[in-house]
Structures are given as C-alpha cells and as structure tokens.
Amino acid sequence: MGDGTILIDVDGVSKSFGDLRAVDQVSFQVAEGQIFGIAGPNGSGKSTLFNIVTGIPFRPDSGKVRFAGREIQGLRGHEIAQAGLARTFQRETSFDSLSVFENALLGVTYGLGQRGAAARRDAVAEALAFTGFSDADFDLPAAALSVYQRKCLMLASALAMQPRMLLLDEPASSLTRPEIETTITLIRQIAARGVTILLIEHVLALLLTLSEHLLVLNQGQILAEGTPDEVVKNPLVIEAYLGRRKQAAA
Ligand SMILES: Nc1ncnc2c1ncn2[C@@H]1O[C@H](COP(=O)(O)OP(=O)(O)OP(=O)(O)O)[C@@H](O)[C@H]1O
Secondary structure, three states: OOOOOEEEEEEEEEEEEOOEEEEEEEEEEEEOOOEEEEEOOOOOOHHHHHHHHHOOOOOOOEEEEEEOOEEOOOOOHHHHHHHOEEEOOOOOOOOOOOEHHHHHHHHHHHHOOOOOHHHHHHHHHHHHHHOOOOHHHOOOEHHHOOHHHHHHHHHHHHHOOOOOEEEEEOOOOOOOHHHHHHHHHHHHHHHHOOOEEEEEOOOHHHHHHHOOEEEEEEOOEEEEEEOHHHHHHOHHHHHHHHHHHHHHHO
16 A cells, blocks of 8 residues: 555546446546455446546546546547556457567557667566466467466556556456456555556455455446445445346346
C-alpha cells in the first residue's frame, strides 16, 4: 500500500451508446499502490469504464480523468499508455501467427514510446519471465498457448510497458481454480512492486481476496463502495447480485 497519494481521479465520467447510458456520472479515486476492485452484474458498465479511462477504444462523452495530476481524458490510447497506464482485456488478445516474444514486443512498442530497441527487448524478456514463461517459450507461436498462458501473455505485454497503474479486465475468467490461485499470487507480486491495480472480475473470490477497496456498479452507476467486508453486507449489493440469480432460478 502506498502513502495515500491519489494516482487516478475519475470525475463524473459518462459514456452512452445511443439511448443507453452504459457509464453514468461515475466518480472514484484510487490511491497510489492500492488494489481497487470493481464489481457489478453483467452489463453494468465495468468494461466500458475501463475503455473510457484508458482511451482504448474510446474516450468518455463527458467527465474528467486525472492521472498523476494530469488530465488524460482527451489523450489517445497510446498517449495514455505512455503516461503510465496499461490494461489487459476480457478476451485474450494475441496475434496467433506471431511468437510469444513478438506479441509482447508489439505492446511495448505501443506503450514505451521512444525507448530504444534493446531496452524494449529487456522489458519484454523480464515481463515474460515474471509471468512464468521460460526462454524456450519465447519463440512459440501464440496459437500454441493455453487460455491461461494467453492471459499471462496479455499480462506480460502490459507489464512490459512498465506501467504505474495496471487495469485488469477479468483476469480469472475461464481459468481453473489452481490457475486462479496462481493469478492471485501474480497480482499480489505486481502490487508489491508498487504498481497500482484496478481490477474488474466476475470471480468474486478473487475480487474479495485481493481488493483493498471495492466499488460496485449497477446499470452504469455506482451502487456501493467500501471495503470488501462492507460491500458484501450491503443490502443493495445483495439484491443486485442474488436478486438476479433468484429470478434466473425461478
Ligand atoms: N461498443 C458498444 N456498443 C453498444 N453498446 C455497448 C458497447 N459496449 C458496451 N455496450 C453496452 O453497454 C452496457 C455496459 O456494457 P459493459 O460491457 O461495459 O458491461 P460489463 O459490466 O463489463 O459487463 P460484463 O460483466 O458482461 O462484461 C451493456 O448494456 C452493453 O451491451
């Protein structure tokens, strides 16, 4: 945990698709070094919130995002990455015909800007090793990877950008229980390096285990916020999650 300095200040951001307000006036702040979780039922706006914070693939319609004191909501995706904010995606994104190393190198080219070729390659090798790839894996085509390894590759690509803040979109989806345990350990190790983490996850066990602070979205708006203990006891949260499940079971 850092010293409480605010690293990102999301201030009243909104994004609509036609008549649908996918993210509606959402505000929150994340302190440097914190692991901050975002929960919410399907379609509540979690990924859209990530998209507008990172500028990938779109910006907010309104609202401000200040990162390390600088307004970034008008910047393009690569400029935001170069400011120190990297992300992973819900679906595994890799180019099947490229090798593991080449895939991660592409991300670094996007996120490390003018850094020299040798520094980029070093950053990629270090990030791949950190996420569990051996040197022998570097030349494998991404097509040969398992779902878990693809997630590790996406994580390595983001880490190789040497971000100050990492946004993880459902890092545990489609993983087995042992793989989820390894992912939890990895995320803790990343945080221990001083990287601030913003985490979206459906696997509540992971979210509750890792998050120091939790925000719950529902229909694009903040439903609840607090420590994981406080949030899981909140009747509005129980209704939003379990109410739907009860309806589905009926
Ligand atoms: N590019 C888009 N065009 C149109 N509608 C979109 C687009 N992206 C998201 N939406 C809609 O915005 C709402 C919020 O979606 P979003 O993917 O942000 O939710 P989520 O909380 O991440 O959901 P999930 O947990 O299922 O991933 C949904 O109703 C979704 O259908």
